[in-house]
Ligand code: IMP
């Protein structure tokens with residue numbers, strides 16, 4: 001198993017006194033861009049706050065930081081598989097943005113499939129019952145499978161999925177996630193590849209949602225349930 005060594009994101013990413021900005025239509029307005037009004041030269045853009053529909057959010061990872069993390073993630077996967085063909089199996093729906101960016105950096109022959117699994121429902125930010133729907137899945141028997149998911153939180157989704165997928169007897173089964181939340185894991189299972197370890201906060205953007213919204217944010221924002 002490849003050691004998990006995702007870059008760690010500091011929990012105190014918003015220094016006190018950080019200027020507060022409210023962008024009425026900020027969703028794709030380029031958070032993290034240094035050319036926005038209010039940006040102070042030399043100050044990382046992730047120290048700024050943005051507004052999503054009148055809600056203040058803290059930017060945990062800028063678009064550029066995410067791209068760098070995905071690049072490192074892809075390098076680790078390429079090193080592990082070399083030229084071995086892989087079936088990349090994306091866990092719907094949160095992983096679709098990562099999937100699109102990741103596969104364009106993978107160099108081995110690959111197929112792409114999806115599997116439906118969800119543990120969150122509607123406006124609830126705590127895990128609900130896990131449902132797995134393998135109907136959309138390609139045949140994985142005798143294939144090397146790389147499961148791709150957005151975030152490893154309690155770990156129950158990936159652990160349960162991995163167990164279920166082993167019934168189809170893949171040659172090998174590994175997993176890659178963009179994020180792993182610190183101190184939340186409830187299972188022994190660990191993802192094989194991870195780009196970032198983040199603090200225990202609820203995050204949206206880059207595929208991750210709250211009530212099926214905000215997946216289109218190009219950056220990762222931390223939100224509080226009371227804000228939403
Ligand atoms: P787990 O089973 O607790 O690891 O949860 C995994 C799934 O929960 C992820 O694939 C996400 O869809 C969702 N999830 C967990 N934490 C967050 C979050 O902070 N924001 C959005 N979705 C989350």
Ligand code: MG
Pocket residue numbers: 091092093094095117118149150151
């Ligand atoms: Mg998910």
